Amino acid sequence: MQIFRFQFYFIILFSLSLHAQSKKYAIHTVAFYNFENLFDTNDDVNTNDDEWTPTGAQQWTEEKYHQKLKNLSSVISEIGRPENPNAPTIIGGSEIENRGVLEDLIKEPKLANYDYGIIHFDSPDKRGIDVALLYQKKYFKPTSFSNIPLLIYKNKTKIKEEKKEEADDELEDKIETTIDKNRVFTRDQLLITGFLEGEEISIIVNHWPSRSGGEKASSQFREAAGRLNRKIIDSLQQINPNAKVFTMGDLNDGPYNKSVKVALGAKAKKAEVPEFGTFNPFEEMMNKGMGTIAFRDSWDIFDQIIITESLIKPNFSTFMFWKAGIFNRSYLVQTSGQYKGYPLRHSQNEVGFSDHFPVYIYLIKEMK
Structure with a gap:
């Protein structure tokens, strides 16, 4: 496997305790980010986006819109550092109004050189917000993609x-x-299959139903979303028992909720994951008090990347899961006021980033 000087193909060095020696690994970052209200300034007559227009409640001007794009591009370009100097090879996103805002986003100076491709479908969500996938064309080659309605x-x-x-x-x-x-109109689940440097992987991008009406009253809808996820994974595993599947998104539930623990069947510990099961590295972070979103001074992890058992097997001759993280740099945090310590979101006085922190995992493969 060759390494080219000016291409973003990087190596990490670390010691594997099993062998007590240093080895070289290729690395890719896979990430998810809720972009929170990434709207353009135009009024779409088919959706409830009036708030995000120059005359709407948010007074959403072209200047504010482009500042939002600049802010998001800065975050995306840094997710996964310092272990991986490259921006995420694959990043799922949510709260996206249309394909146009993504086209504007990937043209931002901090992202333009990565040559991101876009996979996006309009969803039936009444606000007009969708999920999507961005991918570096150099490394990931999609072969099929579809939006699966919930x-x-x-x-x-x-x-x-x-x-x-x-x-x-x-x-x-x-x-x-x-x-x-x-019918409760919510976001579709986006399924993409393709090849990451010659290895087939599948990705499901999610934004599960909100907690509108209360957590308990709305839990049935997120449990249905979890079951649909599990059904998609089962279908992929029937075709290929060793299918490498990533399900990522803003689940509007924590790792401990029934939608994730029961409907999807995600386990917190690798040793507990059965054959064809799923592993959730973010449950351990939740148990340590970490979070991606805050509400009433309580943290939770709604943003998760969950992977199939095939990605945690101890075989680094192929791309495998290494570790996960929450990207919560200090510049993403509110420093004053009532919401001090929370993610720095948009307000009337400041164009922020998002009310969610992004999450990521690393995939590594031994270099020969």
């Missing part, structure tokens, strides 16, 4: 019972209308 409904049980009582055409039409009205 179909969830209010009063679903009542609808089913009504359907059982009568089966005539008139009632069926009525039920279809009722289901449409009761």
Whole structure:
């Protein structure tokens, strides 16, 4: 494997305790970042984006929009340092209005040289916010991608019972209308498969339903999102039992919630992960009091990257999980006021970054 002087292909050196000797490894950073309200300044008549216009509540001007792009590009360019001087090879994002804002983002001076590609679909979310994937074209070659809808409904049980009582055409039409009205429109789950330097991987980018209406009342929707994730992973593993799958996103739940622990089945410790199971390195961070988002002075980790068992096997002749992190540099933190210590988000007086810290993992492979 060759190393070219001016290409962003890096090596890390560290000691493996198993062999008590120093080895050389190639490294890639895989990241996720909730961009928080990455809207352009135009009013989209099909979505509820009026707030993010020059005359809206946020007084969202071109100047503020471009400052937001500059801020986000600075963060993205640094995620994963110092272990990896390269920007993330792959980064999932959420709260993205459209493809256009991503095209503007990757043209920012701090990102332009990385030649990022974009995978994005418009979702049915009423605010018009979507998930997407950015990837360095040099290293990752997508072969397929699709947006998989999360179909969830209010009063679903009542609808089913009504359907059982009568089966005539008139009632069926009525039920279809009722289901449409009761659907909770949320973000699709974005599935991408491709080759990372010749090795096939799959990525699911998520932004699970919010806690609107309360955590308990809305938990069923996030549990449905977890089950859909598990179904996608199962399908990939049926095709390839050794499929390397990453599911990443703002899950609006912590590593300890049922949506993650039960529906998706993520384990906190590698030794507990069964064959075809999933490992969540962010649960241990949660137990240590770390967080990606703060609410009422309490921290939680809604932003997670969860991986399949195939990525934690002790075989570094292929790309494997090394370690995970939360990117919480000091410049991303509010330094004064009521929300001192929280992630530095946008306000009327300042264009911030996001109300979430980004998360990342490293993939490493032994150099020969």
